[in-house]
Amino acid sequence: MAEEVTGEGTKFDLKPNDELRFEVETKQTVVMEMTHGKGEVFGAELAKNKKYKFNSGAKVAVYTWHGCQIKISFPNLVGTTEVAYISKETPMLMYLNTHAALEQMRLKADEENMRGPRAIIVGPTDVGKSTLCRILCNYAARLGRAPIFADIDVGQGQTDIPGTIGALSVERPSDVEEDYSQLSPLSFHFGHKTPQTNTALYELLIQRLAEVINMRSEKSKRTNVSGVIINTCGWIRGAGYELIKNTAGAFEVDLVMVIDQERLFNELKRDLPHFVHVVLLPKSGGVVERSQSSRGEARDAKIREYFYGIDNSLYPHNFEVKFTDVKIFKIGAPVLPESCLPLGMKAEDNKTKQVPVMPSMSLLHHVFSVSAANSPEDNVVETNVLGYVVITAIDMEKQCFTVLAPSPRPLPKNILLMMDLQFMDIK
Ligand SMILES: Nc1ncnc2c1ncn2[C@@H]1O[C@H](COP(=O)(O)OP(=O)(O)O)[C@@H](O)[C@H]1O
Ligand SMILES: [Mg+2]
Known part of the structure; x- marks a missing residue:
């Protein structure tokens, strides 16, 4: 049930497995504080009584395994009210099970001195692929793992500015407010916002990225055992489908997670080698669809953030x-x-x-x-x-x-x- 939030703030009591969701409108800011219990934002734990600030465009979900109380307020709200709501239906339990399966593979890899799991997340646009990557990386980091997060989405990537592909080592969970932007990634220049523009170059860079990741993994047992999580863009038809197969091959993935696309799931199960596990995962009802223009704005914001930082913290x-x-x-x-x-x-x-x-x-x-x-x-x-x-x-x-x-x-x-x-x- 959606609830209106006034400027001064509203408290929400979340029961176990509840998710509180809200979106920050243009020119608004949301301040959020957890006053009781335990909660997390996309796998990153909230500290009690800490005030987190989210800026316009942010889409946030607080999930709780045990229950918590969250206070949210809109300090510069004028006139109208904003809306936040608690949902009882989330795929978090399935995402946790996926994490548990990856962790089992890491334990085995650790024992046998082998390579840890490599997983690629695929599906159409706006199904929560990037979010799932973040959740899985954060859960792994919370256990002391240091997975490599490879982001080959040149349009809406999380590790660096658009037009690049790259990777970073997630040694600790992301900041609740800031994603991974404070870590310095390894990046390669692609130059365009979609892989369609030059698939030959795109595939060459993916090969190269995979090579560099292999070299890094060989140098550190912790990295090697922790494995790799790969985020992709939403191009899944025609040449996009061929790209997914080639990418899975280049990174020698053990696991493919398909979000919300049974047809793609079936195709990949049919076409990938039998030792690759292909799993189908539901999308969260909270994932927000973005328009073409909001994608452009997100790209612009990412470039601005590179130069000016969040809240103009850089000069x-x-x-x-x-x-x-x-x-x-x-x-x-x-x-x-x-x-x-x-x-x-x-x-x-x-x-x-x-x-x-x-x-x-x-x-x-x-x-x-x-x-x-x-x-x-x-x-x-x-x-x-x-x-x-x-x-x-x-x-x-x-x-x-x-x-x-x-x-x-x-x-x-x-x-x-x-x-x-x-x-x-x-x-
Ligand atoms: N459970 C959720 N509740 C609210 N917003 C969410 C939730 N999961 C994802 N989002 C938001 O939805 C948007 C799209 O999700 P994203 O993971 O970027 O999708 P994709 O990578 O598949 O395009 C993001 O802004 C993300 O923060
Ligand atoms: Mg994405």
Whole structure:
């Protein structure tokens, strides 16, 4: 039952297995406090009597195994009231069972000195894939595990800004308010907000990410035993389906969790090798569907957060960079018919090629990855990135750019990779 919440606050008594859900509207802030009992937000435990703040766009669910009391208030609410509600129907018990199964595999891996479980979460958009990844990583971290969270969703990823794929080691549960944004991820430049734009590059980067994860796992027993949780985007038909199969293969997954799509579940059960367990999980009634425009806004917010932090807690820098100080590339040239290519070259090869980009006004507002590569002759495409800048002004006469960067000049390296994503730096 939905309940109206006034500015000063309303208390909610949650019984075991209840979930309190609310959404923070534009320009609103919610302050939440647990006054009794035990509760968690997507697997991260709440501290008693601590005030948590959520900003506009946040969609929050407090789940409790044992019961708790939650007070929520809208400090800057004017006029109308907001709505929060308690639901008694959640798939949390099934998610917990999934976690328990993963933990059994970790215990076995630990004993036998083997690799821990690798699980990929797939399904259509807006079914709670990212949320399930977060819950599973947090539950594992609460037991002292350090799973690798690999996020290959270039549109709505959680580990870094859009247009990238990457991974991070979850050594402790995420902050209740902040997701994983405070951890520094390993990231690769893709440059687009959907894998469709360049599937050849996407698959190459997935191979590379899997390779790096294997190397890291071999170096640490704790990481190796803890396993890998892989988040994907919602592209599940046609070439998207082929991608899911290839990704499962690249990461050598043991487990595929399909959320809310019986057809996809059946297809994967039929097509994946028999030693891969495929499970079907329900979606939570709390998952909120996002419109195309709110996806765009979320991408923008993620880029803003990279430079400005949450609640403007970071102070980015603006400085000039001479055209001659940087080498700019984009990855992927237009595909030519094979008859136009040198002998032996495949059309697909062009899609993973680095192409020089000349300074021009068309670079304005684009986001660029700063490659960790030292020279264009290195394998730039498969080298990780150090961070991102946005070109906020271009002076063709003076032959220089102004860039927005997270740290002061100079740039850490001089190879920039252009994204087709833009960011308007308006306060
Ligand atoms: N149980 C829940 N109650 C309320 N909101 C939820 C719940 N689970 C997920 N959400 C929210 O729904 C949105 C979509 O979920 P997400 O995990 O991002 O879906 P997907 O990754 O499948 O697109 C997110 O903003 C998330 O915070
Ligand atoms: Mg997602």
